[in-house]
Amino acid sequence: QLAGRVQGKVALTDIHDVWVANALEGLSEGTIVRACVIGVEGEGVGGAPKLQLSLRPSRGGAIAGLPSHAKPAPSNQPAPEALPASLPAAGSALQGYIKRVDPKGGVFVALDRTHDARIKLCNLSDGFIEDPVGAFPEGLRVQGKLLSASGDRVEMSLRTTTDASGGRNKGLADYKEGQVVSGRVRRVEKFGVFVELAGSTVVGLAHISELSDAKVKDINALFRAKQVVKARITAIDAEKGRMSLSLKPSALEGAEEEGEEEEGGARKKRKLASGKAAMDLDAELADDDDDEGGDEEMGGSSSGEEEDEEMEEGDDAGVAIDDLSGSEDDEGGSEDDDDVSEDEEAGSSGEGEEDEAGSSGEEEEGAKGG
Numbered sequence: 001q002l003a004g005r006v007q008g009k010v011a012l013t014d015i016h017d018v019w020v021a022n023a024l025e026g027l028s029e030g031t032i033v034r035a036c037v038i039g040v041e042g043e044g045v046g047g048a049p050k051l052q053l054s055l056r057p058s059r060g061g062a063i064a065g066l067p068s069h070a071k072p073a074p075s076n077q078p079a080p081e082a083l084p085a086s087l088p089a090a091g092s093a094l095q096g097y098i099k100r101v102d103p104k105g106g107v108f109v110a111l112d113r114t115h116d117a118r119i120k121l122c123n124l125s126d127g128f129i130e131d132p133v134g135a136f137p138e139g140l141r142v143q144g145k146l147l148s149a150s151g152d153r154v155e156m157s158l159r160t161t162t163d164a165s166g167g168r169n170k171g172l173a174d175y176k177e178g179q180v181v182s183g184r185v186r187r188v189e190k191f192g193v194f195v196e197l198a199g200s201t202v203v204g205l206a207h208i209s210e211l212s213d214a215k216v217k218d219i220n221a222l223f224r225a226k227q228v229v230k231a232r233i234t235a236i237d238a239e240k241g242r243m244s245l246s247l248k249p250s251a252l253e254g255a256e257e258e259g260e261e262e263e264g265g266a267r268k269k270r271k272l273a274s275g276k277a278a279m280d281l282d283a284e285l286a287d288d289d290d291d292e293g294g295d296e297e298m299g300g301s302s303s304g305e306e307e308d309e310e311m312e313e314g315d316d317a318g319v320a321i322d323d324l325s326g327s328e329d330d331e332g333g334s335e336d337d338d339d340v341s342e343d344e345e346a347g348s349s350g351e352g353e354e355d356e357a358g359s360s361g362e363e364e365e366g367a368k369g370g
Contacts, residue, residue: 002051008053016055109156118153177233193205210245
């Protein structure tokens with residue numbers, strides 16, 4: 001308030017010449033200040049001019065009772081009065097002062113006297129913030145990174161972590177309908193529950209009709225903020241940047257079983273591959289022994305194109321072995337025959353264990369189905 005009805009406005013970035021922890025520290029209603037007029041915004045009360053002011057010491061401004069305002073610490077970083085005409089590229093560092101907090105729209109940050117940035121609630125922190133209004137008071141200095149800039153609309157983020165698999169947090173495009181995901185309840189509304197997906201910047205909505213198979217009388221009795229939940233993605237609207245979720249038990253039926261089946265299938269494949277490798281090795285050893293001892297019966301029991309190819313590979317290996325061990329006596333050859341027999345018995349035992357394991361797995365799957 002200046003003389004008479006004349007009023008002026010001071011942007012948060014026009015209080016100090018350097019960046020400080022809180023731009024409003026030391027200021028309160030009634031504090032006497034000296035300001036520099038830097039522009040006229042229009043008409044104020046009763047037709048009086050509405051001025052644009054600056055309290056920066058470099059502009060001649062001063063705040064009564066705040067010595068640090070005139071002589072800030074040398075370590076403080078200088079704060080430019082205005083951003084460059086063209087904003088830096090996405091991912092660049094950005095800082096400013098909290099201007100206001102909208103519990104649903106996000107947090108707005110003053111970058112300079114003409115530019116503001118918005119921080120979506122999902123980009124305020126790597127974790128969950130239950131009370132954004134309390135966590136981000138007006139005047140607080142924040143530092144983050146620029147996400148996008150289009151005209152006067154600037155988006156920034158305060159997140160610091162990234163997804164380990166891709167070097168970034170997952171976005172909407174990384175998910176698909178029908179996928180089961182884990183997350184944490186961000187907030188509960190009367191119409192549904194907002195869930196922040198783990199390891200991503202995505203927040204999905206589970207409508208009240210998708211919270212339970214029975215009628216929901218009190219959402220707060222079922223869900224609370226920070227609660228860890230599993231959900232199934234029911235719809236993705238890439239154009240509007242929205243995701244719909246279902247927390248119904250019926251929608252999540254089979255989610256754990258699907259994971260167990262995939263894991264069991266992987267174990268079965270590894271076991272089959274191991275058994276086949278053992279059989280191939282037995283066939284090669286048997287074929288090598290045919291070349292050394294001339295025992296045709298041991299190499300003549302296999303049939304089919306695949307086994308013929310393995311036998312041909314075994315023949316090549318057998319020639320090399322004969323060249324290196326042609327001086328071995330018959331007793332050595334008999335010992336090799338004994339080794340082959342033992343290997344065949346071991347291979348047969350492995351096949352029996354595999355069949356028994358497969359039969360047991362089928363019985364378990366049948367029990368689950370029952």
